[in-house]
Amino acid sequence: xxxxxxxxxxxVEELANLLDAEDQLIEAxxxxxxxxxxxxxxxxxxxxxxxxxxxxxxxxxxxxNTGQTPQKSNCKTMKELIAxxxxxxxxxxxxxxxxxxxxxxxxxxxxxxxxxxxxxxxxAADLGxxxxxxxxxxxxxxxxxxxxxxxxLAQGIINIQTIDPKDFDRQQGGFYIPKEKFRRGGIKKKNKxxxxxxxxxxxxxxxxxxxxxxxxx
Ligand SMILES: [Fe+2]
Numbered sequence: 567x568x569x570x571x572x573x574x575x576x577x578v579e580e581l582a583n584l585l586d587a588e589d590q591l592i593e594a595x596x597x598x599x600x601x602x603x604x605x606x607x608x609x610x611x612x613x614x615x616x617x618x619x620x621x622x623x624x625x626x627x628x629x630x631n632t633g634q635t636p637q638k639s640n641c642k643t644m645k646e647l648i649a650x651x652x653x654x655x656x657x658x659x660x661x662x663x664x665x666x667x668x669x670x671x672x673x674x675x676x677x678x679x680x681x682x683x684x685x686x687x688x689x690a691a692d693l694g695x696x697x698x699x700x701x702x703x704x705x706x707x708x709x710x711x712x713x714x715x716x717x718x719l720a721q722g723i724i725n726i727q728t729i730d731p732k733d734f735d736r737q738q739g740g741f742y743i744p745k746e747k748f749r750r751g752g753i754k755k756k757n758k759x760x761x762x763x764x765x766x767x768x769x770x771x772x773x774x775x776x777x778x779x780x781x782x783x
Contacts (some may be wrong), residue, residue, distance in 0.1 A: 584645070585639065591644065592622070596649060598611050602660075603660045603664065614712055617709075630775050669720050687703065724726065
């Protein structure tokens with residue numbers, strides 16, 4: 567494996583990792599949309615797919631403008647999130663419960679993307695790549711808008727009255743999380759960024775607060 571020798575090398579690796587994450591989404595999002603019951607969720611995932619294509623074009627444009635060839639990368643975080651989406655689809659029928667679980671995973675995908683693009687944008691700014699900063703500001707705006715839209719959808723679809731209570735465990739504070747059988751790799755309950763309860767709790771004010779959604783800008 568080639569050694570990372572400079573901050574510029576590191577930036578190129580980060581870009582390649584993002585490109586791989588976006589590429590993986592191109593495969594996964596249509597399957598998630600197909601498995602969804604709600605047409606609103608299908609449409610949202612369709613929009614997520616469209617912005618993902620634009621983000622790939624943007625990343626490829628950066629590589630071609632800088633004369634770099636993206637190294638083969640394997641974004642393990644996105645791979646794991648996609649495996650989670652496949653897991654919940656396998657373990658549920660087409661239902662609001664499945665939609666709730668799909669939204670949960672889609673939001674985690676978005677939050678991962680937001681965190682990564684913010685990190686890479688800061689890194690690019692440190693290295694004086696103003697064009698990359700500009701492009702990633704556009705991408706971040708798309709990602710934040712999609713995250714917001716998923717939140718809205720979660721509040722519309724995921725009403726605690728309509729969820730089958732058998733599929734969820736009630737946690738302290740009245741929050742609900744999917745039962746163990748719907749989870750993969752465990753949920754870090756102390757970490758708000760990975761806690762599904764935020765998305766399905768009744769009237770949880772954190773849904774309105776981007777700081778609580780893993781986006782700390
Ligand atoms: Fe993206």
